[in-house]
Amino acid sequence: MKVQLHQKGRASVDFLADLGMWSGGLGPTVNELMASRGLVDNGLAEDLDERIAQVDAAMADSPTYFAWSEMGEFLSKRHGVVAHEAFEEIKPEILPELDQLEKGPTQIERADQDPTPDYARGVEFHRTTGGWDGHPYQGFVHGEIIHRKYVAKNYPGDIFGQRRSVLSELPRQDYQRIFEMGTSSGHFTVPLQETFPDAQITGCDMSATMMEQAQRAANERGWNWRLLQVPAENTGLESGSFDLVASFILLHEMPASAIRNIFAEAYRLLEPGGDMLMSDVRPFRDMDRLTEWRAYYLAVNGGEPHWLEAATIDLAAVAEEVGFVNARSFAHIEEFRYPWVTVAHKPE
Ligand SMILES: C[S@@+](CC[C@H](N)C(=O)[O-])C[C@H]1O[C@@H](n2cnc3c(N)ncnc32)[C@H](O)[C@@H]1O
Known part of the structure; x- marks a missing residue:
């Protein structure tokens, strides 16, 4: 399936993908700054939750750390919304193809009741807006827009x-x-x-x-x-x-x-x-x-x-x-x- 986003959606998704690369590119600088403050090896707390709090406190005055963490937060909050908006733009032309491809030899045997285990109920994994069922076409939105056009460029x-x-x-x-x-x-x-x-x-x-x-x-x-x-x-x-x-x-x-x-x-x-x-x-x-x-x-x-x-x-x-x-x-x-x-x- 070839997916071509419209101009606004494509530019928005590309912007997030680029922002992810910039944020990832700051990683080595963040590491160096942490090392200069003794935040390596045994200078880091043993307990992982304590370690997060320790680094947040020790790096609070660092603009680089602030930029790195805020970019991550922005990407977590925005990628699902941007993907849904990009889908809305192409929806009129792509819906007939999506619906047509549900016909064929492969069919889904659907559960009568939601089979989600308790540990996954209500969780927005990856902070994707609405979680795995967060959009009527979430399989397409996540698989073809988020995964292929955003995650693939950052992993x-x-x-x-x-x-x-x-x-x-x-x-x-x-x-x-x-x-x-x-x-x-x-x-x-x-x-x-x-x-x-x-x-x-x-x-x-x-x-x-x-x-x-x-x-x-x-x-x-x-x-x-x-x-x-x-x-x-x-x-x-x-x-x-x-x-x-x-x-x-x-x-x-x-x-x-x-x-x-x-x-x-x-x-x-x-x-x-x-x-x-x-x-x-x-x-x-x-x-x-x-x-x-x-x-x-x-x-x-x-x-x-x-x-x-x-x-x-x-x-x-x-x-x-x-x-x-x-x-x-x-x-x-x-x-x-x-x-x-x-x-x-x-x-x-
Ligand atoms: C990260 S995705 C897996 C991606 C896919 N295997 C791939 O290679 O891209 C996780 C998927 O597992 C499903 N999932 C998570 N826990 C599950 C469970 N206990 N039983 C069935 N499906 C589950 C989620 O609904 C979601 O679609």
């Missing part, structure tokens, strides 16, 4: 290439029945299908609004995905139905107990000999104190209430607790120490 590396290349970490390349957790707008589902062209893909998400964009992506390519609006931890599907269960950037949106439930559900859904691949954020234990501070600052101020818990637990250990063997967690791209991949095997 390290090629966020779409990463979704494809993590699949090279799998021990096999012949999967036939794949279950994806947290399908959202389909940005991981497309490379899954392209990498395993003969596989039947089933995806799930608690938000049908987000999955509508995955549905369009599949129908545009003539693919037949089964998309279910169910919580990933309790899919209601038959045990042993899949040979691969996978997710990309889902786990940091839930507390540790939910991650454990999701791994247990993945184990149940896999046939003996099947594999799990979960790709997510870099864990705190892989960072020095300064890097940890920045990651936690961005999570706290960026609408990520569960990031701390999710990035603290040892995912390979949790996988083995629920029955997997040969579980490994590691950085897929050395330069960024991201995406952080957990691969595990269900014994024969």
